[in-house]
Amino acid sequence: MGSIAEMTLPRGGGRKLSLQVNRLVNYIRNPQNLISVISIILLLYLVALPLWEILSSTFQLQFRDAAKTGLPEGSLTLRYWSATFASSISKAMFYKPLMNSLLISLTVSVLGITIGGVLAWLVSRTDLPMKKFFSFILVVAYMVPSWCKALAWEVIFKNNRIGGYPGMFQAVFGISPPNWISYGFFPIVVTLSLHYFVFSFLLISSALASIGGDLEEMAEITGAKRGLILRKITFPLVIPAIPPSFILTFSKAIGSFGVPAFLGMKVNYYTLSTMIYANIRNRMTTQAFTLGIVLILVASFTVYLNQKAIGKRKSFTTIGGKSTRKNFIKLKKLKPVITLLVMAFVVFGVVLPLAVLVLQSVMLQPGVYSLDNLTLHFWIGEGNGAIADGEAGIFHNPRIWKALFNTLRLVTLVSLIATVAGVLLGYIISRGRKKLSGRFIEQISFTPMLIPSIAMSTIYLSMFSKPQLFIPVLYGTFALLVLISIVKYLPFAVRSGTSSMMQINTELEEAARIEGTPWVKSFVRLILPLAKGGVFSAFLLIFISGMKELALIMLLVTPETSTLTSLTYSYTESGYEQFSNAITTLIIFIIITVNFIARRVSKADISKGIGG
Amino acid sequence: MMKSKVLAVCLLGASVLLAFSGCSKKAEPSGPAAAEKELSWEDQVGLKDNLSAEELYGKAKEEKTVTVYSMSSRLNDVKETFEAQYPGVEVVVYDMRNSEILEKYQREHEAGIRTADLLFIKDSDGAVYNEFVKTGLLREFIPADMMKTAPADYQKGGYAPYFEMKQIFYNTEVYDSCPMDSWWDLTRPEYKGKIILRSPIENSEIMGLFLTMVKNGEDMAASYKKEFGKDIVLDGTENAGYEFLKRLSANDLIVMTSDTDIVEAVGAPGQKNPPFGIATSSKMRNAAKGLMINVAEYLSPRLGILDPAYIYVADGAEHVNAAKLFIRWMGGEADGSGPGFKPFHVRGSWPSRADVKPVETQELSTMNLWSVDMVYNYQHLDDLRNFWMTLQ
């Protein structure tokens, strides 16, 4: 085959050149290399370039400041960075929010890993009753959007200070909760932990599942007590699951917007992400970018430190033995207490937020807890009455139907494309770990995880409002929503793609290659089917995350492309929280249904999706 | 087969390289030549012509559609009545936040996308006037016959069908009348932790009022003396306006993210010690939802400033006549009684024309107001924002 290419090339004088061209052609002709090259270009363009644009714009004088300073627009300036780091407002705009963000993310990571770890251990190692139910409902916790939990918190623990209708707690007990319970650090940490513990729960569960029970039994035979076994055997073996849990939790928590916005802003408690948002709202975009860059740096640095600290440890691969039937640890006398505690956790983390949400969607006047205040208007109202300025209930509302259609179209497309991309990139990474290209792709495809959604949407907004590369102006189109979502969820897809590819022996491919099967065919016929489980799981995880996504697309939607989440936000803005609550309920219902069907049909499992 | 593949790859690579080199270049800023050319656009399309509704409708039917970026969802109601009145002209409403409208419009304009014909926006801090109107990005159009009775300030410039204000809301269940008669009351210790407003950090709407207070420092100083009987002592601030903000901020403010939430917090029935709120006057509408609210009708030194809602024509708009027809409809046509104005003819907003009376609201002529200096506001916005930030 190589000779065909040779013959078409000039001979003689251009020999050296032709040799190099030949090499290039041969390199490209290898499908793996071709994919590497294309994906590096795309990733550079969709991830690195936006980052570069963000960074460079913070050193350029922006239009609105140009007029004031009299300097030309775009001239080199340090004013944005000095405003951030060293000015009279640095403390309020940067240092305080930064400290808050760090404190929140670290506390949430520690709490989340602890809660997730304990629950994972209880569910996979002890004789806790109703395990199937618990492992199902605990994952549902992740399907309920985090801001929904913040909302529930506020409904319950709202205090006197704020005025207005009393919170449920006050309505029931007649006591106004102290401020630190109602707003600020404490409730933010609690609600975020109640949300992000799921990462650790899933990752540690699967780590526990991969540790043969015999390791613990062996220790039991030597006479070690439960506590000692936990400390000396189980815990050290689960440690490799902690860095990924930490990375996921920390980067999610530090970028989270909804929860600190709900529970922090009212007491002037800002985090980096809410401060970025505030700046963008005030059209101080460049200032927001400086904060965004710091956020990205902090997240990357923490991840790096974390990997450095624990990455040196050997990953423990145990020799595949007989998987002995698990002997569950008897909780004995503590069983009812622990069951009750887990139950309470489920109630607070899942049931209560959902119940509050549904309840709020059927209350004519928010905060008035009486039977005659209940109405189904916001669900099935015809929309010609005096309620809510005549806005029809969600089942009669064409805006909502349209948003539903948009949402489903968006998340389906995004999950499909991102998953396929994840598999391809995962393939390149797993086969090229030793190559620079493989490592590079791995690093860069992970980066979007560290870019806060709000910062990412701002930069995409500016990047795609003019024609780019072979891409036309995407601003205001549905395609832009698809594109940004794909890039944002790529880290998930790539992680799971890589881990399923790692499990597929290269010999399988080599066997196919020896028989002369073209690469594409062996990929589609051999590798994809083998990676099926992981692929479905990644699809499911992205689908669920996409259904809940708000911050990422908020700036980019138009009335034509509005989604369910963007509608909830605009309803909240216009004071029709019942509509938002009804729509959110609908979103959660769709998520749970899809998850249920997916598990039934394909054995997909979102824990595999996060690379567990 | 192989050859074409190789060729495709090379082409792809080349196009990527080209595109990369292309996109690193910044868009050229429009020079004075461009501005001249654009000025003529106004004449070309006859923006300034004062055509009658019938004449406009005739031309608008050819344009078929008009697109509005609006900060108010009430434009959806206007759309309905408009389309009923003028069949064949479709209205597309994009309901967005003020800052988003500006961001979006600016980027689209830069990219040569002409989606919007009209922008319905507020300009509390003067950014719209200074960044968009002065540069020709937005065009002013006032239907002359409809604004004859408007306050002098608003007979030229951008068209503002109605005004709103930032006002102090109080709870009518607990207070028979407003216990505050001066802005300085907000700094009194008895109201510590009892005042709610939208954080200026997150939303600059209230900045128009604050900037005006800062500009009129002497007014604030005089008012202080009247309230407390002694001259104000500035604590490291420039003037009494800044001093007011400093003391206000020190009074343990509660910040919320929406005016709806603020009036609800103030006016929810059954409270013993309700807070006060600074919010947009049009939220008086929510009294109909069972909230026990009213606004302060007299405040020293002045009640506040008007916060007009402007409707501007987009530069290069493709449906100028339909846009103008829509503006007329929004304003209630020639006599101000048309159904297009209905959604704005509510409690807490003032029609800009004096011949249309506000609903259950004190009359504009009885109110003691500051006038707004857009240029001053715009120039001092960043300073004030920074000042506010340092107080936090």
Add this chain to the structure above:
Amino acid sequence: MSRIELSKVNKYYDREHILKDVDLVIEQGDFMTLLGPSGCGKTTTLRVISGLENPQSGLVTIDGVAVADPDKGKFAPPSKRNLNLVFQSYALWPHMTVFENVAFGLTVKKEAKSEIREKVAGALEKMQIGEYAERYPSELSGGQQQRVAIARAIVSQPKILLLDEPLSNLDAKLRVDMRAELKRLHKDLNTTIIYVTHDQVEALTLSSKIAVYFEGVLTQCNTPEEIYNNPSTLRVAEFIGNPKINFLKGSLKSLSGDKLGVECDFGALEFGGVKGRDGGVARLFEREGAGCGVTLAIRPEDILVSQKEMEGFFSCPVTSLLPAGSETLLELALGDNQLMAKEIGQRRYEVGQTVWIGLKQNRMNVYESAQGKLVLRAIED
């Protein structure tokens, strides 16, 4: 003294009946092998003895003391049974060095540091892996890991050592070496060893006693010789021995005095000394009469092969030849039966050639076909 006794032990997983009325006695110093195909319950028996699993009914005693008594709800924890276990997977703790792995049990018992060091060194020495003390399991070969697992199990000098298919992850050569090692270890330690395997050669080589399981039922428990020579059922017979035992279908023809006549499709056979060979064939004949279907079982090495026609021999063609160095296996077609005969040394035969074979009737076990039970025992030649 450490006598282990299981009586009427039953174990269920959910509704699955894993152990069915298992009775088993293991004497002090026994090398007891639990043998059977996978899923037969042998590992479960081991885990019941270790205390990792608790039976639902029956009784387990060690030295006369009940360690598992479901009726009374009394179960002694594994650590109180003075035993240790080597898992099939070795279950080496991957985050500990070899030394730490072996020392773990002793540290749990809070023994003095110096003593621990001494004991661990001793155990490692015994397993000839002293030099690897500071390595992690992942840095060792399979055979070395195996030795670590055993060292860990013996360091606390348990009275009972349980081994769960310890050699199944090793390659063929290592496996043979380890067998010798285990045998030496048994002699050195003088402990009771209970050993689970599905490899009958291993069982025959190592054990002082073998218990054969099928589907949760303990079918036969005896010395390796007895199990090899007189499998109590057709299934045991088929399971034990390599190459496999030969089965010949036949029917009872006559029983007169000490002589039993059996009719096969290739001819008649006569068995002598029936009374001395017990097994109940007389009763069977009494009950079922002539024509009762029986199966004759004969090991390949008990078939004599001759190139020439001989008295009492049957002629049959050679269908296949399997020379294996020290021995030669011949596949023969006798009537409808496929037989395997084993000749020591290298012999020259040709496929298709006719040979004459003699079946040593003394070496044949006779089973009742219907029940598969032994009715006439093979005896020494």
